Amino acid sequence: MIGHRFRGTGLILVAILSACLTGCGSTATGAGSTNGGSTGTSSALSGKVSVFAAASLKSTFTKLATEFERVHPGTKVALSFAGSSDLVTQIIAGAPADVFASADAANMDRLVTASLIDGAPANFATNVLTIAVPSANPASVHSFADLAKPGVKVVICASQVPCGAAAKTVEAATGTTLKPVSEESSVTDVLGKVAAGEADAGLVYVTDIRDAGGKVKGIPFDAAAKAVNTYPIATVEGSKNKRLAAAFTALVKGSTGQRILASAGFGKP
């Protein structure tokens, strides 16, 4: 019990410190409020924090939420996962989010433009595309160029969504033109088609491969570095519990969060 408590206090201090670091960088008022938080009782964090996070963060943020609740007894993290643009639409429509973690800058910018972000968003992770094939690799795909071979059923994201925009960038960078059999609305749909063996290959994020268990194999390719997706996180303006929101954000950006994200395949921001 005591051991837990000590570790908890340590983490809170780290959390508040890093929250201050980002807070100080953005606005004077942000710095003031976080300072006020740290001079008060650091163990007084309580209540519920509602975290809206991109679908690709599901496994990592679930772990982080458990970790957060462990080090801050009496707090509860409510997680909501969906496509980033869905979440933005929900927040604009008044959904009670305290923290928003987006899979790309464009969607975060939509909230910034709508004055719904408290302070400035901070980048906490990056992700790159990889080729996903069914574990048996029926079409023997080994490179990005193989995806353009006739007869290979390739599924990618539609260019309207971030993973599809990244795919287009890679196509342009490599000079390869893909003829997909389907352009899905989300990366999970692409992964689903590959995992079910319907598609011979798909373009997904590196981190998605681990989430799919053993059914899907990832084939990394160099040109993926041409389209790096950066994940920003921020406290939502109007949050009822900004201290708790800041503490969660700090956990994500801190060493624990970075360790968990790295083990899932995310890159450093």
Add this chain to the structure above:
Amino acid sequence: MRARAGGGYDGIPAWIYAIAAIGAVFVLLPLAAMVVRVDWPNFLTLVTSESSLTALGLSLRTSAASTTACILLGVPMALVLARGTFPGQRLLRSFVLLPLVLPPVVGGIALLYTFGRQGLLGHTLQVAGIQIAFSTTAVVLAQTFVALPFLVLSLEGSLRSAGQRYEAVAATLGARPTTVLRRVTLPLVLPGLASGAVLSFARSLGEFGATLTFAGSLQGVTRTLPLEIYLQRETDPDAAVALSLVLVAIAVLVVGLSYRRPLAALVETRTR
């Protein structure tokens, strides 16, 4: 019939009207909210974009095809369920109606594991040279799967309420079963069949989850109007709202124009 039902006193307390009005508002208000949000000056440009027209055309074609499939499969099913007697009939009836209550995405997964490459029939189909995945056929299969219960339910209802007196008479006069079916039964339940077909068409038109899961999404091949709306919403909410309104208009047109008359006829058959 109407005169008897009316007759000055409708027997409905005023507060029932009040609650019914709230219910009606609950259904109509979201539609009105959508109409308000439509970017009217650009409405025509938004709905006549190449991708929108392609999606609309595909939706209408696939829905027509799946309605035809529903009629071909659903009429015999309704006849067997309403008139036939065999063990497990009630159980079969419940299972046939299952797609009505299943989330469409579950239907999509089920279809995937049946007709997909790795599915139950996948190998057989592949040997026969039939590729269903990511094809327009997959869209029609998904739509038929979710729309079939509407036709079966509707037709079975009118078959039961129509009774079998005329058929019995025809049979005693020496007509063969197929002749009775063609000349007596089907003309009698035609209104029920029509309303069932219209409902199936409307359900096919709105089909989303099973299509997304099972057929994929490619312009002109599998991306029907609901899928196009879902995708447009990501970058162009204005286009999504405009297209949604087009879908609502088609649905109102289909259900309002063709469903009202058969429904009235259906009620008449029932009360006879």
